[in-house]
Amino acid sequence: MKVFVGIDLGSTTTKAVLLDETGQIMGRGITNSRSNYEVACAVARDEAMTSARFHYLARALQELNGPAADAARAFESRLLGAFRLELYLDELAALRARITELVETAGARAPLSVREAISDILDEMEQSAPSLFLENEGRRSDFFRDLAGAAFLTAAEQISSTRGLRFEALAWPFDRAILDIETELRELDFKAVLSRAARRVGAQASGDNSLASALEKIGHQHLEEASFVGTGYGRQTLPFPKAAVRSEILCHGRGAHRLFPGTRTVLDIGGQDTKAIQVDERGVVTSFQMNDRCAAGCGRYLGYIADELSLGLHELGPLALKSCNPARINSTCTVFAGAELRERLALGEKREDILAGLHRAIMLRAMSLLARSGGVSQEFTFTGGVCKNPMACRVLKELVDENYGNQLTINIHPDSIYMGALGAALFALDDWRAGEPHLLRISQQKSSGVSEREPSACVECT
């Protein structure tokens, strides 16, 4: 069956969306962006393909009847966890090979005691892997880098203290190896991984034919990429054919319009840029304003503040919501805001009050961008990574109510982060219908996407 692929390569994450011929969303995938942009795209697309196949499986299982059906449905949610576990273990094996190679050639930097300790750390990671995926624990992230990084460092901390080894001596091989592992393209053999996952959760043992045949079907389901469009922060550096690239503005406008057809104004706050977009009734962009020169007003602003406070990004919003008396932040620049934060903390102001003020500051920047792009009209859609932050959403609502009246509908979708990729996939469908499809061809290359760019010559130094 034909699928239409849209990829949004952001500065922090890479998103992929698959559509079918009728324009229905079939699958979504997300991964962390890395220095090799091609691999980031390939991984996001594989993730989207996987999610599409599981989507089919869920649909097939829903059609089942009889006593086996309930058991089969219970099994399905565990199967996805097992599938992820198998993928994780594959990556872990690759990581192990790379780390072993690194420490064996490191000579005096990795004496026998360190090599043994690292081997034990990796054993520990393998043993603890199933609990990461099979138990119903909320994972903070699904990205291999984050999961493996956390597991490695936890194990390394423990082993370094019990054996009296320096933590840094154990940690460096991971940092080196993860870069190589992340930028290496590995083919995903969906069928093989699925059958391993099924064996792990005991699907075959149940002897249920309908289930086995449903599994067989999704394993064999051929998903043919019919057309592709790419967008995003890295679009200039990607080896996409020129015609297969659309601007982020167009894609975000189109994606938001697709999910909320009444949309006339879109605000997208991403990691490194903020866009205010006006679209017409067909989702075509009529005007926009963008800030990508300065971190003030972007997601990175909140990231910087989170680093200053040694908090996770996801903890900022809920903490700021507790504030009763938001501070008034005077600084524009992110660095100055960080300094102001330290100063205010030293003066004894509450963390949540300062944070609330900082959230207000970033949204005020967005409001001025919106005003310059032509204001806010009915309906208003908020997209991008920052819309996952509840405080940012609340402040935006307040500011829009204050400035544009409280009659406006504000749309915030839980999958807003995929908006750009969705727009790109819609353009891919257009291209195919117009008879001009493009395909994403990813070649196994060692070089990163960035290095293909001519190194910018420094005038002062030549």
Place this chain on the structure above:
Amino acid sequence: MPTTSGQLTAGIDVGSSAVKVAIAFSDGGREGKLVFKACERIRRRNVHQLVERMFEDACAQTQISRGDFAYVASTGDADAASFATGHFYSMTTHARGALYLEPKARAALDVGALHARAIKFDDRSKVLSHRMTSQCASGSGQFVENIARYLGVPLEDAGALSVKAEGCEQVSGICAVLAETDVINMVSRGVPTGDILKGIHVSIAGRLARLLRAIKVQGAMMVTGGLALDEGLVTALRDAFKADKGDPLEVVTHPDSIYAGAIGAALLGAFRHVQLQRRGRTLGGVEINSARNASAG
């Protein structure tokens, strides 16, 4: 040890990331010598307590009691040094300090953690003109500090690495925060650390050179403030002016140039003390402070 031939004064320069204390013995702020100097980073400590403690230490080390000072001058953040006799604007103190350290200097470039300021002055350190960076940290010391942190280089080593660099890799934008992504990309591409730091120094120097050109500085210019000791930045500044036609600006430094603000405050304090005495006014801290508060209000 107050004598009739001169005044003992102290200057306290409270910056955004460091506190500098200087004690000078001078002839009404004209001729004089530096008796003591100290500098400490604020980090996450309480500034008021830090200033109090540093002044206490300075008194203890030099065996001068607080009552012996003819004048204790603050500059920078006035509120942090509440015990000071009076306050001076940082523009004038940096001008005075730069002139003291280098008599031929006619301009100072104060590069602090958050702001940079170009100050033009005459041979009596009277400020003629100035220009400073405003809303953005792209020309400040914090920029270098952030990049050094991303690269895992101690801040003290950044200058030396940059000077030794063979190449130069500039970041694409001006934002000190968004530069992080560029730097990560450079590292993964295998660009040497020195080249990246050099690129940052060149980019900051370009912005600072614009400040200096805007106020038409000529002759010799002294770099003061926290980044004065960063040889990478100083080299980049020299390179930025090298190509100028006619008389290129001479960039000078001094081992004590990070204390310029505190030294200037101490000297100006002595000057003010003598002026006030000449006018026959009693020198009561209360009176001066109330005068200051009246002018501030």
